[in-house]
Amino acid sequence: MTATFQLRREIPVEDGYDLVVAGGGPAGATAAICAARLGAKVLLIESTGCMGGMGTSGLVTAFDPVGNGEEMLVGGLMREIIFKLGERGSLKPRLEVQSHVKKYHAWTPFRVEGYKLLLDELTTQAGVEVRFFSRVIDAQADVGTGLVDGVVVANAEGYRFVKARTFIDATGDAILAKIVGVEVREAGRDSPNIMPATLPSLFTGIDWARSEFRPGAGMHQHDEYLFQAIADGHFSQPDKHLPGMSQVGDQIGYLNGGHLFNMNALKVKDLSDGAMLGRRLAHEYWRFFNKYVPGYENAELVITASLIGVRESRRIVGEYELNIDDYLARRKFPDQIALFNKFIDIHPHDTGDDEYERFRADAETQKRLGPGEAFGIPSGILVPRGWTNLWVAGRCASSDVEVHGSIRVQPAASMMGQAAGTAAVQSIQTGEPACDLNTATLVETLRSQGAHLPQPHLRPTMTRNREGSAH
Ligand SMILES: Cc1cc2nc3c(=O)[nH]c(=O)nc-3n(C[C@H](O)[C@H](O)[C@H](O)COP(=O)(O)OP(=O)(O)OC[C@H]3O[C@@H](n4cnc5c(N)ncnc54)[C@H](O)[C@@H]3O)c2cc1C
Numbered sequence: 426m427t428a429t430f431q432l433r434r435e436i437p438v439e440d441g442y443d444l445v446v447a448g449g450g451p452a453g454a455t456a457a458i459c460a461a462r463l464g465a466k467v468l469l470i471e472s473t474g475c476m477g478g479m480g481t482s483g484l485v486t487a488f489d490p491v492g493n494g495e496e497m498l499v500g501g502l503m504r505e506i507i508f509k510l511g512e513r514g515s516l517k518p519r520l521e522v523q524s525h526v527k528k529y530h531a532w533t534p535f536r537v538e539g540y541k542l543l544l545d546e547l548t549t550q551a552g553v554e555v556r557f558f559s560r561v562i563d564a565q566a567d568v569g570t571g572l573v574d575g576v577v578v579a580n581a582e583g584y585r586f587v588k589a590r591t592f593i594d595a596t597g598d599a600i601l602a603k604i605v606g607v608e609v610r611e612a613g614r615d616s617p618n619i620m621p622a623t624l625p626s627l628f629t630g631i632d633w634a635r636s637e638f639r640p641g642a643g644m645h646q647h648d649e650y651l652f653q654a655i656a657d658g659h660f661s662q663p664d665k666h667l668p669g670m671s672q673v674g675d676q677i678g679y680l681n682g683g684h685l686f687n688m689n690a691l692k693v694k695d696l697s698d699g700a701m702l703g704r705r706l707a708h709e710y711w712r713f714f715n716k717y718v719p720g721y722e723n724a725e726l727v728i729t730a731s732l733i734g735v736r737e738s739r740r741i742v743g744e745y746e747l748n749i750d751d752y753l754a755r756r757k758f759p760d761q762i763a764l765f766n767k768f769i770d771i772h773p774h775d776t777g778d779d780e781y782e783r784f785r786a787d788a789e790t791q792k793r794l795g796p797g798e799a800f801g802i803p804s805g806i807l808v809p810r811g812w813t814n815l816w817v818a819g820r821c822a823s824s825d826v827e828v829h830g831s832i833r834v835q836p837a838a839s840m841m842g843q844a845a846g847t848a849a850v851q852s853i854q855t856g857e858p859a860c861d862l863n864t865a866t867l868v869e870t871l872r873s874q875g876a877h878l879p880q881p882h883l884r885p886t887m888t889r890n891r892e893g894s895a896h
Contacts, residue, residue, distance in 0.1 A: 438587075440588045442587065443460070444460050444466070444592070444593065444846070445589040447470050448472075448561075449473075449544075450476070450480070452838040453476075453818070455838075455840075456843065457551075460850050461553045462551050466554075469554065469556065470587075471555065471557050473731070475545075475557070483730045483731075484627055484679060487532040487533060489834035489836055490767060491533065492527040492528050492531070493527075493529055493794070493797055493799055494527070494530075495797045497877070498799055499765075500875045500876045501877075502842075506540075507526060510536075515536045515538075516533060518672070518675055520533070534672060535673065537673070556580065559578050559579065560578065561604075562578070562584075563576070564577065565586070566605035572812075573814055574588060592816075593816045594818075595819050597735065597821060598820075598821060599739045607812065608810065609741055609742065610740050610826075618774040619687055619737055620736040621684035621736070623734040623736075624685070624700060624734055625730045628724050629674075631670070631677070634720070636670075647667055648667070654717050662776055663776050664776050665773075666784060686776070691738055696733055699733055700733050703729060703733065737826070737829065740824065743805055743806045743807065743817075744805035744860055745888050746823045747803065748824065748828060749825055749827040752831065755794065755800050756801060757800075757801040758880070759864070760867070760887045760888050761804070761878060762843075763801070763841065763877075763878075764799040765799060765836070766798060769827050769828070769830040771787060772784060792827070792830075802832060803888045804864050804887050806823040807844060809823075810860070814849075814858070816845040816848060820838060840876070851867055860887075864887045
């Protein structure tokens with residue numbers, strides 16, 4: 426039996442917040458800004474020194490597609506952020522933002538320092554109190570009533586117990602939800618295969634004019650060179666899936682490459698070993714690009730990410746669990762808080778050919794919505810089942826593992842954050858609990874903030890699985 430130690434100490438209490446947001450990634454930063462714009466007193470707790478999460482500290486410097494080939498699906502604050510980044514020259518050089526945002530299957534690469542600065546400014550202007558280098562490590566809650574009383578925050582000043590009327594878990598890993606006893610699903614426990622993680626990196630010295638995507642070169646632009654390098658024994662693992670290098674500056678690229686297979690992000694040893702392996706793989710890709718790929722002869726690895734790129738770890742069980750049948754049916758919901766189009770992007774679980782072929786089939790044909798199509802994201806995936814003043818937003822929202830492969834990305838996380846922040850303020854103003862919020866009002870407010878929610882009929886009650894969905 427593991428020995429235990431009972432920690433007993435008195436810690437200072439802080440009170441008076443309407444909302445505490447744990448985690449300042451695309452979900453948490455958006456939640457905090459949107460709630461503060463509605464007049465709430467918001468505290469954002471972020472363990473790193475900037476907002477943006479995987480998009481900044483994680484060096485995932487591209488937003489997944491925000492349009493479906495006919496229209497821009499992603500509205501609200503995410504839309505505002507993309508256009509503001511465009512105005513400031515903080516998107517990929519020469520990107521024509523007006524037409525780009527409507528495109529089908531088109532990523533929006535951005536300059537990481539521009540995004541960090543914009544989030545600093547937007548939170549400050551909205552009046553959010555941001556606490557960097559601070560971590561939510563514990564909480565006090567009543568599972569019976571579904572009420573969170575406060576969270577324990579650790580930082581250089583010690584511990585604080587911070588009370589608030591509402592809470593949003595935007596930690597990516599559902600850290601707060603797990604602590605307070607929300608029912609969760611965990612990769613490696615509830616789904617046997619864990620989607621691999623990656624440690625992204627930034628490169629410079631790329632001659633983009635000679636390295637542009639060439640149609641017919643394979644699913645990804647470097648496949649032809651990659652397969653040769655694998656055949657030559659260049660890599661320590663024969664990984665045929667290289668998501669690729671995106672241009673983010675005149676000579677700069679963001680590499681999404683180097684899978685960390687079977688890494689369980691809920692185990693610290695796996696995370697530690699994974700970070701070291703990720704750095705080693707980044708060097709292997711550096712030498713690969715120099716040796717094999719035209720335009721990269723003089724490329725240099727500048728930095729690997731300080732946050733490990735976790736794709737799958739823990740999701741809550743919400744009032745609604747969005748599932749693959751909903752996705753394939755392109756289902757729309759009266760209480761949807763977002764529309765999205767991204768394919769089911771579940772990276773190969775190992776380096777075998779079977780998994781690679783499964784991934785290609787999913788990504789290229791079977792589990793991809795076509796141009797002009799979309800599926801709805803209902804409000805209930807943000808609400809832990811039965812909870813009163815707690816929401817989650819982003820990667821840890823409630824869905825099955827397949828739909829998670831679509832909605833885990835930054836634009837969807839941001840739209841969920843906007844909905845969660847707005848819902849929290851509505852709950853404070855009306856007294857409606859999270860699990861029984863008037864969703865017609867929520868949708869109307871989101872529309873007034875520029876969210877793209879064209880559903881013809883609204884309904885005051887949220888869609889729940891027990892109503893007889895396909896689940
Ligand atoms: C390798 C890789 C490539 C990807 N490529 C793309 C892409 O091209 N385009 C795209 O749109 N998406 C991409 N994604 C997905 C996307 O980046 C993430 O899924 C998305 O950022 C999730 O947003 P989030 O806000 O839920 O979580 P995160 O971005 O993970 O943010 C969570 C934040 O919470 C903080 N935090 C965690 N625990 C605590 C705590 N206890 N207390 C305080 N703070 C805490 C973290 O420091 C972090 O800042 C990629 C993901 C990976 C791993």
